[in-house]
Amino acid sequence: MSAALQIPLDPRDRGGPAQPLLLVENLRKHFPVRGGILNRQTATVQAVDDVSFSVRKGETLGIVGESGCGKSTTARLLMRLIEPDAGDVIFDGDAVGDRRGISVNDMRRQMQMVFQDSYTSLNPRMTMVESIAYAPRMHGTPRREAIDRAEMLLHRVGLNPRQYARRYPHELSGGQRQRVNIARALALEPRLVILDEAVAALDKSVEAQVLNLLGELKESLNLTYLFISHDLNVVEYMSDRVMVMYLGRVVEAGPVESIYRHPRHPYTRALFASKPTLDPDRRTTEMPLTGDPPNPINPPSGCRFRTRCAFAQPRCAERVPELLAPVAGDADASHVVACHVPEAQTPKHHTTEVGHA
Amino acid sequence: MPDGSMVQGPVLRVEDLTVRFTRRDTDVAAVNGVNFSLNAGETLTILGESGSGKSVSLKAMMGLLPGYARIDGRIWLNGRDMLTLPEAELRKVRGGAISMIFQEPMAALDPVYTIGEQIAETIVQHEGCSKDTAWKRALGLLEQVKIPSAARRLKNYPHEMSGGMRQRAMIALALACSPSVLLADEPTTALDVTVQIQILLLLRQLQQELGMAIVFVTHDVGAAAEISDRIAVMYAGRFAETGTTRQIMRQPLHPYTKGLLASTVHGGMRGTRLETIPGSPPNLAHLPPGCAFAPRCRYAVDACRQGDIPVVTDETGHMARCVRVEEAVPA
Numbered sequence: 001m002s003a004a005l006q007i008p009l010d011p012r013d014r015g016g017p018a019q020p021l022l023l024v025e026n027l028r029k030h031f032p033v034r035g036g037i038l039n040r041q042t043a044t045v046q047a048v049d050d051v052s053f054s055v056r057k058g059e060t061l062g063i064v065g066e067s068g069c070g071k072s073t074t075a076r077l078l079m080r081l082i083e084p085d086a087g088d089v090i091f092d093g094d095a096v097g098d099r100r101g102i103s104v105n106d107m108r109r110q111m112q113m114v115f116q117d118s119y120t121s122l123n124p125r126m127t128m129v130e131s132i133a134y135a136p137r138m139h140g141t142p143r144r145e146a147i148d149r150a151e152m153l154l155h156r157v158g159l160n161p162r163q164y165a166r167r168y169p170h171e172l173s174g175g176q177r178q179r180v181n182i183a184r185a186l187a188l189e190p191r192l193v194i195l196d197e198a199v200a201a202l203d204k205s206v207e208a209q210v211l212n213l214l215g216e217l218k219e220s221l222n223l224t225y226l227f228i229s230h231d232l233n234v235v236e237y238m239s240d241r242v243m244v245m246y247l248g249r250v251v252e253a254g255p256v257e258s259i260y261r262h263p264r265h266p267y268t269r270a271l272f273a274s275k276p277t278l279d280p281d282r283r284t285t286e287m288p289l290t291g292d293p294p295n296p297i298n299p300p301s302g303c304r305f306r307t308r309c310a311f312a313q314p315r316c317a318e319r320v321p322e323l324l325a326p327v328a329g330d331a332d333a334s335h336v337v338a339c340h341v342p343e344a345q346t347p348k349h350h351t352t353e354v355g356h357a
Numbered sequence: 358m359p360d361g362s363m364v365q366g367p368v369l370r371v372e373d374l375t376v377r378f379t380r381r382d383t384d385v386a387a388v389n390g391v392n393f394s395l396n397a398g399e400t401l402t403i404l405g406e407s408g409s410g411k412s413v414s415l416k417a418m419m420g421l422l423p424g425y426a427r428i429d430g431r432i433w434l435n436g437r438d439m440l441t442l443p444e445a446e447l448r449k450v451r452g453g454a455i456s457m458i459f460q461e462p463m464a465a466l467d468p469v470y471t472i473g474e475q476i477a478e479t480i481v482q483h484e485g486c487s488k489d490t491a492w493k494r495a496l497g498l499l500e501q502v503k504i505p506s507a508a509r510r511l512k513n514y515p516h517e518m519s520g521g522m523r524q525r526a527m528i529a530l531a532l533a534c535s536p537s538v539l540l541a542d543e544p545t546t547a548l549d550v551t552v553q554i555q556i557l558l559l560l561r562q563l564q565q566e567l568g569m570a571i572v573f574v575t576h577d578v579g580a581a582a583e584i585s586d587r588i589a590v591m592y593a594g595r596f597a598e599t600g601t602t603r604q605i606m607r608q609p610l611h612p613y614t615k616g617l618l619a620s621t622v623h624g625g626m627r628g629t630r631l632e633t634i635p636g637s638p639p640n641l642a643h644l645p646p647g648c649a650f651a652p653r654c655r656y657a658v659d660a661c662r663q664g665d666i667p668v669v670t671d672e673t674g675h676m677a678r679c680v681r682v683e684e685a686v687p688a
């Protein structure tokens with residue numbers, strides 16, 4: 001977009017290509033649950049519990065996992081829309097919110113987010129073009145310039161500014177609103193974009209357009225993505241590495257090929273086995289994953305998946321499994337899994353028969 | 358009025374539905390002649406372009422469009438025309454005989470009431486039962502849609518739930534009064550595939566138990582394959598093609614349907630550029646004459662750009678609104 005960003009080295013780059021753009025260490029968020037007549041805190045939801053990962057410059061990290069496992073909460077913690085209970089977030093070498101690091105405001109200029117709920121994330125009283133131009137204007141871009149750029153961004157996400165620029169959120173379809181949200185996230189020329197179910201509301205041809213567009217923008221603007229989605233095919237298409245979450249914790253992470261070809265955690269295997277068949281003559285008749293998702297207020301001890309896992313052993317209840325590389329020789333050491341069961345630790349085993357409870 | 362459930366024939370029949378939004382400087386032709394009928398226990402899936410009028414059609418069936426919307430046509434629900442019902446009657450039907458799962462749960466759920474209050478209130482309003490009974494039913498519904506620790510979740514406000522849990526709460530709300538027609542607007546989009554398949558199996562089971570008819574809107578071809586008897590593909594406010602699930606997935610006729618299926622991301626496509634349909638969706642304020650898809654269609658000929666496009670239906674009921682199909686499939 002702007003000429004300055006065309007040159008390969010971003011002037012905002014601090015630590016060079018080897019330094020992760022984002023480093024997350026032991027991130028934790030427990031929400032208080034209130035109840036009773038005095039509305040006292042009666043329990044806590046362990047939404048995000050001890051989550052660590054890193055995102056390299058220029059890569060796309062996909063995040064998948066069960067509904068309610070803490071993906072959006074993780075994203076909101078990174079954006080500091082909610083305060084973490086514990087943990088560090090380090091953006092290009094600078095600790096976010098630390099006196100010697102980077103302020104939350106400066107971080108937000110470089111990190112933007114597209115929210116899952118397209119409706120509530122747009123101001124109902126602003127036209128589309130005003131919504132997109134809003135943040136740049138707050139950061140000092142002159143009005144005319146901000147509006148021109150907003151119209152160009154609308155065009156880039158496939159919405160003709162002449163038709164849509166002056167519409168209000170309720171006058172757009174769900175997919176159209178989501179594209180406006182993408183345009184808005186790009187308006188500040190961020191370095192990292194968190195896409196939380198950003199394409200879920202789009203039809204397949206627009207989705208393909210937006211995914212192609214995200215790919216192009218990534219190249220031309222040197223972007224790094226955190227890509228949260230329930231669509232396993234889209235995550236495979238977009239991501240360089242994938243992280244699998246279950247009930248507030250990371251259970252498996254690694255390069256996309258390795259995760260998709262040799263999923264090792266029983267939950268990951270059940271997840272892949274639940275993909276719709278795409279064949280009306282061979283409909284799914286049984287659920288690959290049975291049992292209720294456990295209660296995040298009082299999660300199982302040890303491995304949180306054990307209550308639904310066909311391979312659970314006594315020690316699964318005793319110790320929290322660590323994220324570890326496989327013990328066997330030829331496997332990719334960057335593919336880590338948190339599971340006590342030896343099958344998960346030796347790669348290249350049956351990939352579908354696991355997880356049927 | 359006769360009891361709706363006793364009426365023979367389709368539970369829902371939509372005839373020539375059109376919706377225009379006329380206001381200020383805009384005149385948007387959102388729905389331009391939708392026709393279908395649905396029997397008890399049947400599922401019709403509407404696939405289609407983003408902005409093609411799927412949600413607007415469903416909202417018209419629920420009587421939920423804003424006052425400035427101009428609605429024409431007929432929407433027969435159990436033999437009564439929804440479009441002529443007085444508001445008081447409509448309120449009884451809505452959430453009772455016909456109910457809807459909305460695309461955006463946050464916009465449909467009331468932020469100031471807990472999930473339990475909202476479900477119980479709906480049940481009390483429609484069935485006049487006691488609050489206590491209603492709360493018990495609400496609890497059962499949350500369990501039915503697989504919300505963990507349902508009793509506690511009843512006391513949650515919508516913002517305290519994850520996206521997927523809100524969506525399941527919406528589904529529970531829609532099922533509260535055992536509707537005969539369920540309109541489901543992208544009900545599984547926000548869910549992970551393990552829960553998605555649970556919900557699809559649940560809907561299939563409820564359908565068998567209650568004989569409920571479902572209109573299912575989705576962008577997910579996989580979900581459509583799992584649940585639908587028939588699929589309609591919508592473009593610019595009209596059905597471009599309808600057929601059985603197999604026909605649409607295996608022998609699509611309309612070029613838009615083909616384009617849509619071709620742009621679907623499958624496994625193992627990393628590193629390739631995705632196929633898209635060239636051009637952009639039509640401006641609904643100035644629809645082109647003839648076929649609305651013609652400007653983007655690589656098979657378009659002169660006949661596509663004028664007059665009404667004939668509907669071609671073969672003996673199995675597979676319908677396509679396309680000039681070129683007629684050449685291939687003599688009617």
Ligand SMILES: Nc1ncnc2c1ncn2[C@@H]1O[C@H](COP(=O)(O)OP(=O)(O)OP(=O)(O)O)[C@@H](O)[C@H]1O
Nearest residue numbers: 031047067068069070071072073517518519520521
């Ligand atoms: N403000 C809040 N107060 C209390 N609990 C909350 C709050 N926000 C989220 N939670 C809880 O935290 C957990 C994680 O929610 P989160 O939205 O991060 O899930 P998610 O992985 O994004 O799920 P989905 O795929 O359904 O969007 C859930 O149990 C949710 O109910």
Ligand SMILES: Nc1ncnc2c1ncn2[C@@H]1O[C@H](COP(=O)(O)OP(=O)(O)OP(=O)(O)O)[C@@H](O)[C@H]1O
Nearest residue numbers: 171172173174175378387407408409410411412413
């Ligand atoms: N209140 C309104 N005023 C003006 N135009 C509207 C209004 N509501 C919807 N529209 C327009 O009507 C068209 C159909 O909208 P609708 O919400 O039905 O699309 P959809 O098929 O559900 O799309 P999606 O898949 O993106 O949800 C869109 O072009 C939209 O911009």
Ligand SMILES: [Mg+2]
Nearest residue numbers: 071072116520
């Ligand atoms: Mg979420």
Ligand SMILES: [Mg+2]
Nearest residue numbers: 174411412460
């Ligand atoms: Mg819609």
